[in-house]
Amino acid sequence: MPDLLLELFSEEIPARMQLRAGEDLRKRVTDGLVEAGLTYASAGVFSTPRRLVLSVEGLLASSPNLREERKGPRVDAPEKAIDGFLRSTGLTREALETRDDKKGQVYFAVIDKPGRPAAEIIAEVVPTVIRSFPWPKSMRWGAGSLRWVRPLQSILCILSDEAGAEVVPFDLDGIQPGNTTRGHRFMAPEPFSVTGFEDYAKRLAAAHVMLEPDARRDKIWHDATTLAFAQGLEVVEDTGLLAEVAGLVEWPVVLMGDIDAAFLDLPPEVLQTSMREHQKFFSVSNPKSGRIEKYITVANRETPDNGALILAGNSKVLTARLSDARFFWDNDLRIAKDGVTPWIGALDSVTFHNKLGSVGARIARIEALSREIAPLVGADPDSAAQAARFAKADLASEMVYEFPELQGIMGRYYAKVAGADDAVAAAVQAHYAPLGPSDDVPTAPVSVAAALADKFDLLMGFWSIGEKPTGSGDPFALRRAALGVIRIVLENELTLSLYKCLTQADGHVLADEDGAARADVESTKADLMAFFLDRLKVYLRGDGVRHDAIDACYQLGGQDDLLSLTQRIRALQAFLGTDDGANLLTGVKRATNILAAEEKKDGIEYSLDPDAKFATEAAETALFAALDTAEPQIDAALKAGDFVAAMGALAGLRAPIDGFFDGVKVNDDNPVVRRNRLCLLNRIRTVSARVAVFGALEG
Template identity: 50%
Template sequence: MTDFLLELRSEEIPARMQAGARADLERLFREQLTAAGVSPGEITVWSTPRRLALIARGLPQQTQAVREETKGPRSSAPPQALEGFLRKTGLTQDQLEERDGVYYAIVEKPGRAVKDLLAEAIPAIVRAFPWPKSMRWGAASISTESLRWVRPLSGIVAIFGEELVECEAGGVASGYVTLGHRFHHPGEITVGGADDYREKLRACHVIVDHEEREGLIRSGAAEAARAAGLQLVEDEGLVVENAGLTEWPVPLLGRFDPEFLEVPPEVIQLTARTNQKYFICRDSGGKLADAFICTANIVAADGGAAIVAGNRKVLAARLSDARFFWEQDRKTPLPEQAKKLERITFHEKLGTVADKVERVAKLAEWLAIEGIVPGCEPALARQAAELCKADLVTEMVGEFPELQGLMGGYYARAEGLPDAVADAIRDHYKPVGQGDEVPAAPVTVAVSLADKLDTLRSFFSIDEKPTGSKDPFALRRAALGIIRLITENGLRLNLSAVRPELAEGQLKATETGASTGSARADELADFFADRLKVQQKEAGVRHDLIDAVFAAKNKDGGGEDDLVRLLTRVHALQAFVGTEDGKNLLAGYKRAANILKKEGWEGKGVLEPHTGEEDPLALVDDPDMKEVVAARLAAKKTLSYTPEAAEKSLIDALESAEPTASAAIAAEDFAGAMAALASLRAPIDAFFDEVTVNDPDPAKREARLALLDRFRAAVHNVADFSRIEG
């Protein structure tokens, strides 16, 4: 078995592309070898700014001989079928093998040298490489058929064992020679193979293993901070990026003018990180320190003093810009900034950002007035909502969009606005992702919830919903944010109260004929159900149980849309269906439902429990159906015969379980409701074992079907068991 080394050297590969390039190189290499009948084993892929390297261990010297057999037409088939098969295989009829009246094409492919296979695979890999951005270069670039690479390809090292794999790609021939560090060892290096590649490059100031460079940056930056009595602000993304920018990383600590610390610390960190790829530090008190750590690519003779001085000047210029933005923005109060939002279109059918802000302000105030967000002062909720988007027109957010909300909070505090308002402006975008913290302050919760609810109901009202592959307005993220805000803060909000047709300021949508109403409300409810399933899946909650509870009736007779109550109900249901009583009751329910379906007893909803005093017959328009319902209602109330023991037992159990379950649901004691259902398990089992439902006597048959319908309705009062799998 033999090891193989491949190095593809070029001008600088952007750091952000290196991880994907490593994965693509391994994938393409495996595909090429697998297609040739070679199963590659251990593969290591490294990257530096100037090279991609792959080492494959334990490759065979020779591929296995392959016997390929292709089934053809029957020997009795028309001549045209045989002619087509011969053209396809490139064989003649006397080369075919006939077995049991069927022709077979047998092709024996002898083994071939893996070295030759690699010589063909390398150019194919280079040409198929899927760089996010690539270029052509040199005289050949006038042709669209010329090689594309991320930067001009300058060298290929391909060594199988100790033998050169001779190949060529884009005019670059393979060889044994590579280059060391651009400054420390700019000359050529002759590589012997996979075994000495890493150490030969290390001797020439190139650490080819990207993970090793990351470790050196991580530890070196932390040590530089410790030596100065500071604490490094860890930033793993910056570690990876700096490792992708250097071949011999040397972290160096520098200082900047302490006067810049008057700028918000997030601005300084973002300036240093985004523009210069610097780490920042904190002092012993946890405050931002006037220090930065840059990563040099050389070991400087002066210990890095000149490098630090140059970087300090560049950072000072960036921080001066940030300080200018900070000072300029503070000259204009947030209410004045907010007026500029009238000039920014939110969506052509939904008006301006100012229109959205007004909708959010009304909704936030309503959430406070109705007590949906406990402890929230309505006036503060409206004030915060009216100013929450004002920083979008500031110079600082224009330069650093990532700081939207955060800068608004700083400006609000600088203007002396209440802390609750400043905090709400700062945090109203949260939670942004699944791992983001969820606000708990009442005013912040009200504004954040109102903002996301308005986004959802507004876009649903104009029929701009996410598709399977696209979600341009981040509505899925907004829905998950709403779910987390409601559930983690225990808010009692019926989502039907913020239906799409209640969205205001959508005159254009109405004029263009965008439909609103119950259909949009149903779509939004289904959308929330889907998002809830995604969120709860990680917590181990079954999606079918969420469906079952969503379809159940709430205490007001509508569909369940109080998320806190819904999840409490789901968890109780999941616990119940995991018990023996739950499993057996589900089996009994499905048996009853199947019988009722077969006999045409779908119920049409008229035998479901009702929370009001309405007459069930008043809900039926069809005269013929009225007679059927009347008969079924009568059958529920009186029996014209003496019921059998198991039948009487089920009737008595329902008489007890129905009010108990209903009372438990009204009190939101869903575990108690499940316990009431559990009392039906033995009676329904006995009923099916001992009672003939389809009795020859029509009266008995009708009464027993009505009893099963009553059982089904009692179960549906807790959850729609028809949606439960299993």
């Protein structure tokens, strides 16, 4: 069985596109082969800056012979119907078979499709894939119509087996496949031929090309950390940069350079961001001082001077970049030393949203809301308000204008320079958190107050003007904000009313630009509450919590304390996982169903308190006693917020309810006894509903 080796050799492919392009190449080519009848054993894909490579092993030598039978019209059908069938099959009438059918004689077409050699199929599939390749951006060059991410220079396409290798022939805008490739652009530029993937990979390695991206990443990280360790330093981990740099080189050569002493006192985040964004350098820090002192760059070639000239050139460019950063930093410090008022004033003229005012107006809202939330989370109101006032100020700074990803981080530095204490400065950075599902949430009280105020203002503001997430669209990251609130509340175990916080936020939200009344406030808050519940479901389902357990607790009503609601949900889930919980659920559902059926039949509600004096059976009396015992225990546990204890008290009803249904006839012939027993079923429903709405639970 032959193997296919395909290499598409071009000018440099952007690093961010390589991984996806490799997967697209594998899927599209192998799908095309399978569709044409060529199955295979395995397929691997590789990429470097100048080549996409596909290796398909264990291909069929040819597609199988196929016989297809198609049933056609009746023999006496109209001529147009028969002619249409002939056109669809490509046969003449004489070639059709006549067979008996339950409706009479009909035509059958028997079409033999002989198998085709693998090379012939590949010669059709590969050009089609190349011409329709889904690059995010592509270009044309020369006079041809072919589009590729960068000019395509050559194609290697061979089928190899025990007998040797053959080139698969086709023509693609004048590019004809061969069995040759080239190594490293500078270190081994001469072409060479290959006979299969194993030979290809070996000869590429000898020609200074590391074919596998993972191998390049591992080598870069190993060499970088080894260089740093030798000098008592550490490389700042940056997985995104590592993947990008591995896509920029075919033969990684790791070099470590010095940072001019004039820049070493810049904040480490500034140094790291400037070097990563502009130079693709890794930062090297001193673990004792925390300062960034050196950098790692990755060259694409070995040089006789061991990279000295490369480092000299990089250092010149880096000095120019860091001189800009130094200029921004020094200018920003002069403003911050006198307070950040000029920046906040400048933000009054920066529009946040045309219906929600300026960024300056948003700062004022967050400041007022932070002051109100602070007592609820154990923070000092003045400190929380100060943190909120500083929180967005750095958006007007020169450093954040140059590096937007440093917002909050620079704000922390500037707040300290302006005289803020550590808690306030930390809150300036932390109020954005969490930005992702794996980010830590703020835990310091001042940071929590500012972070909640920021997110509540964002959510209430956009809800009040009707700008809500739709489908996959969420341009203002409102889902992230809601999840951030949920995580902050739950991970800090905060007891606060979601409805009250939204009401406070709404009190500070601006009316629209026309000053017209907004949508009904209560319905807006109710809709936003439902949105929070949906986000809570997503969050809890990620932890394996049943969706119906969430609904069963939320449907009790008034469940706007996220911490209490979550504790109740988790306790209910744990209870339902026990035998007592599962059996009690069955009993409560049975009681509810019987009661609903009888109330519908009789046209009345059996909601009066049942009386034990009408009990005639021992199991009935036992159930009365069990309810009398459990009810105050459940109430006391719920009042104390001890949902585990409430479930435990509820578990005590399992056996008496089972005994009641086993030994008591609900629809007794005595109407008084019957009514009393139906009211007893209502009491079961009522008592259980203090813990959760069991009707919302699946069986």
